[in-house]
Amino acid sequence: MGYARVVIQIISERYFPPQANMIMSQSLIKRLHLPQHPVWVTFGSATDTAFIVPIQNRTPLIRLSTRLASRLKISGQKTLNAHYDPPSRRIHFGPLLGILMNRDVEGNETQPFGAMSRFLEECVQCCSTKGVYLTVFSPEQIDLSSKSLRGWIYENKKWVLSDAPLPDVIYNRITSRRLENRTELQRKLDTLRHTYRIPVFNETFLNKQQVHDMLVKDEGMRRMLPETHAYQAARLKPMLERYRTIYLKPTNGSLGQGIIRITRQEGHLICQYSEAAGTVTRIFSSLKDTLRRLSRRLAGSRYIIQQGLDLVTVDGRPVDFRVLVQKDGKGKWSVTSAVGRIANSQHIVSNLARGGTIRKAGEVLAEIRTFTYKPSLDKLRQTALAIAHTFERLAQGHFAELGIDLVLDRRGRLWLIELNSKPSKTDDTITTPTLTARPSVTRLIDYTLHISGWSPHIRFHRRKMTPKSNRSGRKTR
Known part of the structure; x- marks a missing residue:
């Protein structure tokens, strides 16, 4: 069993010997422990047979014929992870991450996904460094009959439509409850999860009443919940x-x-x-x-x-804390960020959508005065982690990211106000002007590698499928 980070390049059939459709170096063949005979090659849900031609160099480059790339639905030159699984005689390229979004966003030529464009471009940047292939798609672009979808990929600094197989992992960023609850979408998601066994995380919105009724059953959470x-x-x-x-x-x-x-x-x-x-x-x-x-x-x-609670304020304005907790590359809950959200003087809520401002949670805590006790930033973070663990134990569904809203009363007591399974990617984030992937994006991609089995700590377990020769000498499934 071998792993390697490779660069996939697609070239015309005329550069290949007869029957061959993949070229790679002898050193890469050795590193992946590839046999001399044909093997299966898989990308997402797509599978075909690879006839490999070795060459004498030491580059991590793998050249695919245009026909093989078309069957695998790989587009453009990509940096991907490659893994060979001897029991199934199969090379895996990936993972393929699909971000599910609704299309009713106000975009333009430079930002086709509206306010989400920067976040998605950060995902592209991080995926490229970690060997992950990213496609962004909407519910109507899923075609279960052909086990494929038509989504957006980022090529040459712009988003273009391209066919892709079904992903290895799906991250649900649908922002409309009405759309998410549609029967057709739920049918598709159910098929993806159970028939194709594709992990779909953050699969649903949360209902405030249901979350409260669930958490109030836990003794540790009950004290933190307002009536x-x-x-x-x-x-x-x-x-x-x-x-x-x-x-x-x-x-x-x-x-x-x-x-x-x-x-x-x-x-x-x-x-x-x-x-x-x-x-x-x-x-x-x-x-x-x-x-x-x-x-x-x-x-x-x-x-x-x-x-209602007697809460602390900053300059007379209401304040709360948004703690973003995510699962990391080992599948463990971790705190990614904590910010203080200070309400606009003209509004009763602190959301940026209502004109609020954000600052680092530690800075806001330093300015707060309480009558007795004031929790530390570490206490804030540990409280959020405890909430995430309890929620996961009691809730149904697959969640890997939660926005946890905490407030502080004048006695220094922390209260849980809300859990959000679709935390904002445009608000509540302190970003820099440069397009460096924010920590939450890095953690998202690390979790994708973990849940799809690409983490070095996970071994692949695939059903063995041996290619058979036909009369022409070409291998078939």
């Missing part, structure tokens, strides 16, 4: 009697959209919510008037009602 219930009009009065401030949040909301804050003050109820221009404030003299207003605003949507 939370599915919203019913009858719950408003008792919650306001217990807490001076409460929040109403869409069960399936994101980016701070739809959040309503209600504060009890001097016999009145102050109702606040964010709009593009800032915070809208309505003052009601009775619970009845408040409920009447809420019934119109909440119509058609599911909400939770949640205990």
